[in-house]
Amino acid sequence: MLDLRWESPSGELALTMTFNAVFDESGKQNDSDVVVFAGFFTTADRWTEFGREWNTELRKNKLTYFRMVDAVQLNGSFSKFRNKRPALTSLVSRLADLICKYAMEGTINRISTAEFKALKETVRLRYKNPFYYAFEGGIEALANSLTLEPTDRFNLICDDSEEYSSECLKAYRRLGKLKPEVSKRFGTICFGNDKTYSPLQAADMLAYAVRRVSIGDQDGISAEVMSRFLTVFSDYSKQPLLAQN
Secondary structure (H helix, E strand, C coil), X not given: CEEEEEECCCCCEEEEEEEEEEEEEECCCCCCCEEEEEEEEEEHHHHHHHHHHHHHHHHHCXXXXXXXXXXXXXXXXXXXXXXXXXXXXXXXXXXXXXXXXXXXXXXXXXEEHHHHHCCCHHHHHHHCCHHHHHHHHHHHHHHCCCCCCCCCEEEEEEECCCCXXXXXXXXXXXXXXXXXXXXXXXXXXXXXXXXXXXXXXXHHHHHHHHHHHHCCCCCCHHHHHHHHHHHHCCCECCECCCEEC
């Protein structure tokens, strides 16, 4: 989607691309865990194309939506793969390849609860929860992406989690006051149902795989997913596309 938004000081019209950035979280608060906020962005049109291919792949396997923890733990509709692990690995790999095909860039932000406790007290009081530290880091990473033009903007779409959505909105508004130069890159923030909006399922795949690999609990599937992501999102002018804060 191309928008003509403003004229530059030189009088030239500046073309603005609007991207949809989808993010999800993984990890809860406990001393041995890692909290992750991660996702991808591309244009709305490309996410639509992605969704058609993603959902077609799921329907071929008689699945209605994808959730990484269920795939890894063989829960719910994924229980059918208990004696078909190679088929499951193949499916997850194909889904990861679709993300690599359509997403422009990925961003990872992670922090352990131990690292959060080691921060200055003033910082801990500001964020209260390591998740919101990672959340704000994700927004800043998007705003500073090297793949974007200064005029480009984002629509930020997060998973509609009862535990986090209201606090994410507060964190987003707080960041807007503290760093307006960052928040001006975002046209809107909204919260979607991952069961009906497939790009959020892609974000879930990344966030879960990052956390599992980060804590050394490599289940095979997560390691394969990260291998594919890091192979594709690996270099842009010698800077990592899959940036880590």
